[in-house]
Amino acid sequence: MQHRARETCEECHWPEKFYDRKLVSKKYYLSDEKTTEWDITMLMKIGPEYKVLGQKSGIHWHVNPEVKIEYVSADFKRDTIALVKYTNLKTGEISTYRDTVSTYTNTQIDTLEHRVMDCIDCHNRPSHDFKSPIRFFDDAMSTDKITRNLPDVKMEAMDILYNNSFPTLDSANHFIQSEFTEYYQLMYPEIFDSSKVLIDKTIATIQTLYKKNVFPYMKAQWSTHLNYIGHLETNGCFRCHNDSFVDEKGDVISRDCDLCHEIKKQGTPDNLEMACDTASLEFKHPNNIKGKWKKLACVKCHKNLFE
Ligand code: HEC
Ligand code: HEC
Ligand code: HEC
Ligand code: HEC
Ligand code: HEC
Structure with missing residues (x-):
C-alpha cells in the first residue's frame, strides 16, 4: 500500500533515469534598510559525480533499488523522527540509527508510525508548494x-x-x-x-x-503545510541529518555541509566570493550571527525570524 506514491511518480520519473547534479542560483534579501541582496550558487548533488554510477551516491541514493530506508516518526506531520533504519538490500546488512539527543524507548517506538522512505518524504509538496x-x-x-x-x-x-x-x-x-x-x-x-x-x-x-x-479559509499556508526539501524553514533533511542519529557501529547521519551540495558562489553582488573549479566554499551566513549556524539547526531561528 505504501508504495503507491512511488509508483505514481515513477509512471513519469522512473528511478533508473538519472538526474544530473544541478547548479542552483538564488537571490536572497535581508530585511535591512537597503534590502541588501545576497546571492548563493550551489551545486546540488542529486546524483554522483560520474553519471555511469547511477544512484550509487548523492541525494537520490535513498531511492536506489538496493537501498531501503525506513523511519519512525514521532508526530503526524513526520516533523520529528524517532528512529531510522537502513537496509542494504544487496547484502542484507542493517543499520539502526537512534536519536542520541531525544531518546525513545522500544515501547514508545512500537506505537509510532513506521514508513518506508520514498519520493514524497522529500518531495512532499511537488505540486502545491505554499511559499512563506x-x-x-x-x-x-x-x-x-x-x-x-x-x-x-x-x-x-x-x-x-x-x-x-x-x-x-x-x-x-x-x-x-x-x-x-x-x-x-x-x-x-x-x-x-x-x-x-x-x-x-x-x-x-x-x-x-x-x-x-496563503489560504486563510482552508487554513493552508507555509507553516501548516511544511516543505521538507532543504532545512531552512522546516527541519527537512536535518530531521535525520543532524549528527545526532547514531547506529550500532557509531556511524552518524551526517550534516556535513558538503554532503548534499557545494557552495560555489556567495555574497553581495559587488563582493561575491567564488570557488575555483572543484572546490567548495565554507558557508558564510548573510548577516553576522557569530557562527551560530554551525551548532544550531537553521530552523531554530528561521522558523520565527520576525516574531
Ligand atoms: C503524469 C506525469 C508525472 C507524474 C505522475 C509526476 N510527475 Fe513530476 N514532473 C512531470 C513533468 C512533465 C515535469 C516537468 C518536466 C521536467 O522537469 O522533467 C515534472 C517535474 C518534476 C520535478 C521537478 C520540478 C522542478 O522544479 O524542476 C519534481 C521534483 C517532480 N516532478 C517530482 C515528482 C514526484 C515526487 C512525483 C510523485 C509524487 C511526480 N513528480 C509525479 C511529470 C510527472
Ligand atoms: C528518514 C531519514 C532521512 C532523511 C529525512 C533524509 N536522509 Fe539522507 N540519508 C539517510 C541515511 C540513513 C543515510 C545513510 C547514512 C550513511 O551511510 O552515513 C543518508 C545519506 C544521504 C546522503 C549520502 C548518500 C551517499 O552515500 O552518497 C545524501 C547526499 C543525503 N542523504 C541527502 C539527503 C537530503 C538532501 C535530504 C533531504 C531532502 C535527506 N538526505 C533526508 C537518512 C535520511
Ligand atoms: C532524500 C530526499 C529525496 C528523495 C527520497 C527523492 N528526491 Fe528527488 N530530489 C531531491 C532533491 C533535494 C532534489 C534537488 C532539488 C532542488 O533542490 O532543487 C531532487 C530533484 C529531483 C528532480 C528534479 C531533477 C532536476 O534535474 O531538476 C526530480 C524529477 C526528482 N527529484 C524526482 C524524484 C523521484 C521520482 C523520487 C522517488 C523515486 C525522488 N525524487 C526521491 C530529494 C529527494
Ligand atoms: C542532508 C543534505 C544537506 C545537508 C547535510 C546540508 N544541506 Fe543545505 N540544503 C540542502 C537542500 C536539499 C537544499 C535545497 C533546498 C531547496 O531546493 O529549496 C539546501 C539549501 C541550502 C541553502 C540555501 C538556502 C535555501 O534553502 O534556499 C544554504 C545556504 C545551505 N543549504 C547551507 C547549508 C549549510 C551551511 C550546511 C551545513 C551546516 C548544509 N546546508 C547542510 C541539503 C543539505
Ligand atoms: C541564530 C539564528 C540563526 C541561525 C541559527 C541561522 N540563521 Fe540564517 N538568518 C538569521 C537572521 C536573523 C537572518 C536575517 C533575516 C533578514 O534580514 O531578513 C538570516 C538570514 C539568512 C538568509 C538570507 C535571508 C533569506 O531571505 O532567507 C539565508 C540564506 C540564511 N539565513 C541561511 C541560513 C542557514 C543555511 C542556516 C543554517 C545552516 C542559518 N541561516 C542559520 C538567523 C539565523
Missing part, C-alpha cells in the same frame, strides 16, 4: 516584481505578514494596504509624497503574492 512570505518576497524581488527603491520594503512587509494572522483574504488585503501606507506616511513622508504610485504598486504585488500562497 520570505520566499515569495525574495522570488518577486529577484524578478523585479517588487522594487528595490523603497527603503525598509522587506522589513515592513515581513513585519506585516509574520506578526499578524488574518481570518479572511479581505481582512489581509485591508491590513496590508493600511499598514504599508501608514508606515511610509509616518517614517518617510517625502518618499510617500513622491512615490505614491510605487508604494501602491508594491502593496498590490504583496497582496497578490499573499493570495497565491
